Amino acid sequence: MLEVKDLKVHFRIGKGLLPKQGNYLKAVDGISFDIKYGETLGLVGESGCGKSTTGRAILGLLKESKGEVLFEGKQLLTMKKNGLKTVRKDMQLIFQDPYASLNPRLKIGDALEEVLIVHKMGNKERRKARVEELMEMVGLNKHHLSRYPHEFSGGQRQRIVIARALAVNPKFIVCDESVSALDVSVQSQIINLLERLQEELNLTYLFIGHDLSVVNHFSDKIAVMYLGKIVEMAESNELFENPRHPYTRALLSAVLLPDPELMQDLSVIEGEIPSPLYPPSGCRFHTRCKFATEKCAQEEPLTRKVDDHHFVACHFNLD
């Protein structure tokens, strides 16, 4: 359904006297993956590694994007405005912050209806019915329609945001850390909602997160990002049972399990993610990798196929 090929997003930082001057921040630096209908791809990585940027680029929100994004066979990045508008109906984005993603000045009902108006869907009554239907779908009721966003809790807002995204009947939704800001109990509610909707509406998700246990729970396939590159990608079970990249391993072992009896090893990885403005040479992870050798510092590893659905970019062959 979605195919991403060698996607690059380089932001220009700072302005020089001359137009071409300035540094480039390589937020996303050549990543490729694909998602099938009804599938969920999880995207994990440390803060600042380019997850959100990837999400945005796929939706055609960043003019800095280079490479190819094919959605149902259509080239997104080179598309004209009008074409983009129709594609927008099929692709949606749900943000992390349930407090910031609703216009505080619009009543919920109006916010939902507006989307329908913009896409010229139905007449007044039909729209009204649709809005109510949407609210029901996400477990809210129509009394809520005449309220303003601030009258809702975080969990409820996230439901509204989901309802708004669903209004245009999308086929594909990017969830950018959609549950990270929520409490565990609310988080599980939203995860369940998203899963239910996926089943009911046959949705496809790109699920961005940094909590591996949540991503794992949610996704069919997981891609691990580090400094703008995908270092490993596999089916989620496979990735957890059989991580090949040292970074994936480090991430996995940093996840703390809610079990006091396990003696959890806290000393998994040293140092911090380097600045994407000045990424390390060679394998970008070599500065923190305990296996790193001279080669890692010089040569960028190619993505290898471990098996049909498992890819890794590392010079070592870890088992």
Next chain:
Amino acid sequence: MEEPILEITNLTTSFYRKKELLPAVDNVSFSISKGQTVCVVGESGSGKSVTALSIMRLIPEHAGKITGGEIVFKGKDLLKLSDKDMRAVRGNRVSMVFQEPMTTLNPVFTIGNQLMETIMMHQNVTKKEAMEKALEMLKKVNIPSPAQRLQQYPHQLSGGMRQRVVIAMALVCKPELLVADEPTTALDVTTQAQILKLMNDLKSQTETAVLFITHNMGVVAATADKVIVMYCGRIVECSDAKTIFKDPKHPYTIGLLKSIPKIAEPQKKLFSIKGSVPAPGQIKKGCRFQSRCELVTEQCRLEEPPLIEKNGSLVRCWQI
């Protein structure tokens, strides 16, 4: 068990809301002993931070106040101390680490300046000695090239670094109690692990007691000796760490634990507690968890359960 160094009894802290005082922390009692780590968990808004701030007596004056109870630290009620005496306790014998590493450090002073300030405030040392101590402390929290860092400003450090600095600042006077309010929530998992390790290491060296606030059960499992579960300003369950995970008793605790996605069994549908936390001011009589509880009965609606002991845990529920 040792004599507790901090004993809180019936602490109530309230905030003004339209001239009314509404309690955010309601009759909370617990104690911490030397070297012990007590974790406080609970949903957002349940009063975890307010409890911590109450201990430090840092509730903003215009917003609210401590309306009752005692906070006895080493035999002395902190609430009765004069401002001056309280200052001598803060940062020295009891210190605190906050959640947001980005904002807890003053952006216009160097790391060194802020560290040394604490040292010189509480210890009778010269500037040079303070500097040495600061340097030593930065080394202890594993900050690379510490001498250089002393001259740097907070914004020049990454989030994880800053949090280390904050911890260094909290521990530099070798406090007997460290209050840590979600010190790792804003950090990446990898950094979180580093910070937790660091705290565990330092604690074992100094025998500092820690009050650790979090809502991440994984963090609790990795650090806690004792766990307090709060809900709506109340303690609903309190016991040692193992018991909480193995044998949670309060329906809220049970729900909380079940809501966490497990890596081991990813495909299963997640459990979730229905409904949401009642807003402050909307708390009805009876059990505060009644609206979300699956075991709710008439009794729960009428009367709030007391915190009673059950199999080594303190639980606030009629159903056990």
Next chain:
Amino acid sequence: ANKDTKSKDEKKALVIAYDRDAETLNHIKTSDYHNALTYIFDKLVSRDNDFNFHPGLAEKWETSEDGLKWTFYLKKNVTFHDGSKLTAHDVKWTIDTIKDPETASPAQSEFEPIKEIVVEDDHTLSILLDKPYPNLLFRLSSTAAGIISKDAYEKCGDEYGSKYAIGTGPYKLKEWIKGDKIVLEKNPDYEWGPEWMENNGKPLIGEIVMKMIPEENLRMMELEAGNVHIVRDLTPTMMGSIEKNADIEIFTGGAPRLGYLAFPTDKEPFNDVKVRRALNHAINKKEIIDHVFRGHAEVAHGYLPPILKEEYYEGSEKDGYEYNVEKAKQLLKEAGYGDGLTLNLAAENASNYGRLAEVLQAQLLEVGIKTDIQLYESSSYTDMLKEGKQELFLRMYGWQNADILDWFLSSKQFPFPNHSRWQDQKTDDLIQAAEQVPTWEERVKGYHEVQKYLIEQAVWVPIYIPSNSIAVRKEVQNFKFDPIAPDYNDGVYME
């Protein structure tokens, strides 16, 4: 006259307040003559307070029979402030420089009739004319004709006029702090004062400070506080409080000025003499004099101020128009404006014009003329008049002889300065007739005719002749009123 009982204090500076600073003290380059020039420079001819001519730097002069050659004999031993001697060369240079079109002096035209200046010897020079020019003495006595030291002018270069001004007058330029004050100090060598003055030797006041205080209220306060001794050009607004002050004496005299309401006489409705006469009848001048000017002005009946004695047409009042609302209305009706008129009333943006305009507005309304007042700052005002956009407008002129009528009302000056756009053959003829007669008596007669005719044609509405009022503190003794510029070495001294 004052053989004094009071002690003279030569060291005490005399402080005079002015509303604005001089632009430059180089009088060749400006027409904005500051009073300081009067004291720094002497002229060949001096004029007393009654407009009579007396020897100045020239101790005497002769005129040839045909009136085309004037010979001036300079006083000897006159020195400039820089110590150099005054010679006929300096005089020739001064006038030649002004006349030279390259200099672009604003006074150029005033010396136009002079054909050539011939230096006879160091202290004698002849002025040759193309045709008789009875006004020559007047020109030579004006501020524009102050004699400058040629050497000093050339030596000072760009700084002449701002840092230096070298003349032969009783006072030297000591210091000029721009925008703040001009300080003049006494010229200790001064021995050549005009005979008619009470004191023609060294000045009796050591220093004259000319302070710039643009704000009227501040000038008054300073005067009352005694920091300023003399305030000139008192406006009626200032009178109220100082009249009561016993320490301050107000000297009032007539001035060769006249304020009038004018209009473009070549346009509707002003091309109708009835309308013009109606306007003349509509204005209650007495009320204006009493209240707007608080009595410090006189009613103007004709086109020249009475202070110009002989030239002034005595019949002005008799021939003029009295205040009569009914008559005005009647005339307007006859002219076809019985239903009233709506006009613009323009004036310059200075305090009295504004007030005057407001009163006129009320008075004109009585006869059915509605007006909108528009105030202009001076540059825009002249520009507007030049462009011919005016309807009703207020003006005041100041001039010391009848030439002014030619200036404002003959058709060769159309459209500016003939801003009332008066193109009338008869006026032109009358003026020409008056101008080109050889004797003063005939000239006077001719101008009387002009005035009479203008009154009849109601070309303007003459309104007021402002008094020239000077407030002088009691410390200043023996002060003598002069309508143009008081002479402070005329026996004035500080107590």
Next chain:
Amino acid sequence: MVNYIVRKTFLMIPALFGLTIIVFMILHLSPGDPVDLIAGPNAPAEVHENIKKDLGLDQPLHVQYFTFIGHLFKGDLGVSILQNRPVADIIGERLLVTFEIGIYALIFSFVVSIPIGVVAAIKRNTLADYASMTGALIGLSLPTFLFGLLLLYFFAYKLGWFPLSGYGTYKHLVLPVLTVGLTDAAITARMVRSSMLEVIRQDYIRTARAKGLEEKSVIFKHALKNAIIPIITLFGMRLGLIFGGSVIIETVFSIPGIGKLMVDAIFSRDYPIVQGSMLILAALVLIGNLITDILYAVFDPRIKY
């Protein structure tokens, strides 16, 4: 940093250039010309023409403009039409006066307003707060000219403590400086207060308290340095306002400053003076902004250029 300053300085050029065009256009499109003033009301047309030619005013507008710009590049601001001497000299004399008043007023304003603002913020909702903030409000509600007139009337005229007009001694400075300074202080005090209130809420202040610092050093060390930053950032703008507003003060107190000079020049159409002083003032404001930027970086280490 150096790079930044250089870049900013370069960017000033187009700004100033735009400004010269605007000022030039406004002036030359205004009705009237300075020749009338030089020539006086009674000079005939040919004299006018002579003077115009002498001043170069007979040239087409664009030629005049380019002549002006040409001179400008040589660092020459031209010669005043009426005063007949270099504009640079004239501006120099007058600017100093305005500058002196402005700088003293700014200093005065800071010295007065910072303590008031700080006290009002930390003693929020007390009598001290209400009193000082009410005072500040009244201060900024009184138009400068009225305030100046009042001061003049009472302190100079009635009480005779200060001279009424003129310029030169420190006594002459007191009233104008007070007029500008107090008004400005009213504004600054309010700003300090709100900035302080903002800062006091910040986490790092809580941290400072948690360290056991005394309230004194919490406020004066940790809070004030942060609170002062937004106030510093307004320095450049202040400078502009003080220059811009100087004409009122200079009118009220009859002070020969640049504001008065410029207004007089506008009315007498002394183009070179207006152009020159607008340019100089604008440049000063831009430089003031640059200084602000630098100060900003000094006070706030987060700022990097």
Next chain:
Amino acid sequence: MKENYVFQDDSKIAHVETHFETNNNIEFVKRLFSNKSAIFGSAVIFIVVITAIFAPVIAPYPYDYIDLPNMLQSPSAQHLFGTDDLGRDIFSRVIYGTRISLVVGFGVIAISLLIGVILGAVSGYFGGRIDSIIMGMTDIAWSFPVTLLAIAIIAALGPSLTNLIIAMALVSWSKYTRLIRGEFLSLREQEFIEATRVLGMGHARIIFKHMLPNALAPIIVLTTMEFPIAIIAEASLSFLGLGAQPPTPSWGAIISGGRSYILEAPWIIFFPGFILAILVLGFNLFGDALRDALDPRLKD
């Protein structure tokens, strides 16, 4: 001119939370009027507006009724505030003067707001080159000594109330432009605005329906603070003789005319000055209260 405090609280304005919830209007109004200064401020404004509307009814004399014999009368029963140098009733003139002040205030704000909103919105929303150009323009505008520029413009256009309004608007639009641009820049980064793009909305819709309403709070606050500035500026320019033409009773013009009589008839200055200060104070108080109500963090 006291534009100084134009900027007084720029920093504060910027802090007015754009996503603050003002939707609950009743709640907001309640909060606003729980503040004493809001009550005082709005009362003053209300009274002035009423006075302006009913000036002919309230004023005992026409504002241009000249009564020369009664000039410079001190305040009395016939003439509450005394008379001026043409015997006009100052009370009546001050009453009519409210109209001028309000017209100027509204006029200046309307024009500069129009310019400011258009330029600021375009600049902040589209960014890039357009932004650079517009910001270049505002930079130029900011480096001008404003009062002097206004005077120059009036000199060019000729003094009149309309020209004064135009001149003042021409020198004050940049404040709005900057503010709105700043607001738009930060709004642009907000997720709900990005969401509108994801939902396929057009530029106009995003700007006017989603961004502008959310930038309204600081704009309103700036407007209430600009109003008194405009009034003072009008008075200042009229004080310099560049404002309304006589006999229009602008307060500044009354004061300007009266200053020559400061020794003889101080009431000419005093009353209009006092009323002017009260009105400005009223607006300032109201503006403060409004800002506090919009940003309750500053209050409590």
